[in-house]
Amino acid sequence: MKQWVRVASCFYPASWRRRYAMEFDALLDEVDANWKDVFDILKGALTMQFTSWNLKSIAVAFAVTGAAIAAAVAFSIPSQYQSTSVMQITTAGSAQGDARSDFTKHINKMEQEVLSRTSLQRLIVGLGLYQSQRREKPIEDIVQDMRNHEINIKPIHEAGGNRQDAVAFSISTTYPDAKLAQAMNRELVSRFTEQNVIAARAGYLRMGENLEVLDPASLPRKPFYPARGWFAFTGLFAGLLAGLAVSYALRWRITIVRRPAH
Amino acid sequence: MTDPTLLVLASLADGDKHGYAMMDDIQRFAAVRLGPGTLYGAITRLEERGWIRPVAAEDRRQPYTITALGRRHLEEQVSSLNAVVKAAQRRLKHA
Numbered sequence: 001m002k003q004w005v006r007v008a009s010c011f012y013p014a015s016w017r018r019r020y021a022m023e024f025d026a027l028l029d030e031v032d033a034n035w036k037d038v039f040d041i042l043k044g045a046l047t048m049q050f051t052s053w054n055l056k057s058i059a060v061a062f063a064v065t066g067a068a069i070a071a072a073v074a075f076s077i078p079s080q081y082q083s084t085s086v087m088q089i090t091t092a093g094s095a096q097g098d099a100r101s102d103f104t105k106h107i108n109k110m111e112q113e114v115l116s117r118t119s120l121q122r123l124i125v126g127l128g129l130y131q132s133q134r135r136e137k138p139i140e141d142i143v144q145d146m147r148n149h150e151i152n153i154k155p156i157h158e159a160g161g162n163r164q165d166a167v168a169f170s171i172s173t174t175y176p177d178a179k180l181a182q183a184m185n186r187e188l189v190s191r192f193t194e195q196n197v198i199a200a201r202a203g204y205l206r207m208g209e210n211l212e213v214l215d216p217a218s219l220p221r222k223p224f225y226p227a228r229g230w231f232a233f234t235g236l237f238a239g240l241l242a243g244l245a246v247s248y249a250l251r252w253r254i255t256i257v258r259r260p261a262h
Numbered sequence: 263m264t265d266p267t268l269l270v271l272a273s274l275a276d277g278d279k280h281g282y283a284m285m286d287d288i289q290r291f292a293a294v295r296l297g298p299g300t301l302y303g304a305i306t307r308l309e310e311r312g313w314i315r316p317v318a319a320e321d322r323r324q325p326y327t328i329t330a331l332g333r334r335h336l337e338e339q340v341s342s343l344n345a346v347v348k349a350a351q352r353r354l355k356h357a
Contacts, residue, residue, distance in 0.1 A: 005298075020302060023324035027281035027298055030323075037297050044299025048306070 005033045011045035059243035066239020067232050074231035079223035081178040083185040086156065086215040087192060088168040103167040104155070106209060110195040111153055114188060117143050123187050127180060150174045151188070168214060178220045185217035266296055266304035267313075271328060271336040274314060280323040281305070308332065 005028050012021075031037065050058065089103050113119065120143045124130060130142050152172040171188050175181040196211040273279060273287045281301060289295050296304070305326065308314040313332030317325050328336070 008299075016306070020306070022322050023281060023319075024298070024302055026322035026324075027285075027301075030282040031285070031298055033298075037299075040297025040299040042299070044297075044303045047303060 001033045001035075001038070002028070004035075004038045005031075005041060008038050008041040008045065011042060012048050013045075016048045055247035058247045059240060062243025062246060063236050063240035066242065067236035070235020070238075071228065071232045073235075074226045074228040077226045078176050080174050080176055080225040081181040081220040082172055082174045082224035083178075083181040083217045083220055084170055084172045084215070085185050085189050085213065085217040086168055086170050087189065088166055088212055088214050089196075090166045090210045090212070100167055103209065106199070106205070107155075107167065107169060110192055110199070113195050114191045115147055115151065115153075119191060120146055123184065127183055127187065129175065129180060129184070150184075171217075173217075174224060182217045182219045189213055189217060264292075264294055266300050267308055268336070268339055269294060269296065270301070270304045270308060271313060271332055271339075274326060274328040275333070275336060278317055278325045278327045280319075280325045282323065284326075 006025075009021075009024060009028065012024075089107060117140065121139055124134075124139065124142065124146070130146075133142055150173060152170075152174075154170055156168040156170055171185060171192075173181050173184040173188065175184060193211055193213075196205075196209065199205055200209070269288045269292055270284055272291070273284045279287060281298075285296055285298075285301055305314070309316070309326075311331075312329060313335055314326045314328055317327050319325060
């Protein structure tokens with residue numbers, strides 16, 4: 001037990017040890033120490049460390065610790081990569097009536113087919129996605145999660161452009177593997193094209209709608225989530241705030257303690 | 263009363279003592295065992311405030327003595343505690 005007591009006493013600040021180490025060691029030689037004493041010494045050492053630091057050091061230490069914790073959390077979260085493509089639907093001839101509204105309806109109908117359970121199930125199996133999740137939960141749940149979180153289809157409103165004969169939309173796919181995120185996106189693009197051909201063959205397209213790929217599925221270079229720099233910055237900022245709060249609390253406590261009694 | 267600084271002042275009120283002697287004395291008169299870290303935390307604070315000071319040592323053990331300022335502080339604390347004790351006793355009698 002004596003050696004643990006000695007180890008614990010090493011945590012006192014150097015300035016404190018210069019003044020009290022000899023007599024403190026003499027006391028430790030006499031005391032029949034137990035584990036409670038080891039913790040008592042550690043607590044005393046930490047208190048002395050805090051009171052011997054200046055307020056700036058405390059704030060900086062908290063900020064660095066906060067940033068380190070946030071960075072560790074960020075690195076423990078698996079990276080997510082996002083691939084994006086852009087498609088545009090245009091009329092083969094001249095636009096008649098409210099063409100944009102017709103286009104939007106047509107896109108929505110294609111989207112329903114592309115994101116249907118059967119279609120996404122085929123995509124998952126075909127690309128071998130979500131291997132571990134598929135062992136844990138039914139594929140219906142995975143399809144639902146994919147629809148809600150991993151696939152995002154939204155119209156693009158070009159600044160200043162309000163063409164009546166064209167509507168563009170983007171498709172984003174997110175996955176922990178960059179190449180698979182791109183492959184998912186490519187599959188969705190080809191399914192939209194497929195659906196457009198089916199609609200054209202069935203004679204549903206009043207204006208001979210053309211669907212073209214403006215930007216093919218991108219290969220993401222950097223993870224989309226988590227934004228590790230942002231995590232670290234948030235941790236740094238939160239740590240700095242906590243450090244300042246502790247510094248001011250300590251300064252207030254020290255002021256009260258050192259105020260002359262008379 | 264478990265405030266370590268008051269316990270140390272009370273221990274030194276009847277003569278100079280080193281750390282281990284204070285621990286032993288406090289355990290006898292207050293039935294409180296101060297750990298080494300707590301005891302030296304109190305000694306550090308009391309010395310900073312000028313309520314105790316070290317005196318000549320014969321060996322590695324450093325004895326301390328209570329200063330006039332420390333004695334006055336202890337007297338104030340004791341009279342304040344006495345007032346609390348008396349008030350509590352009165353109230354217990356009337357309850």
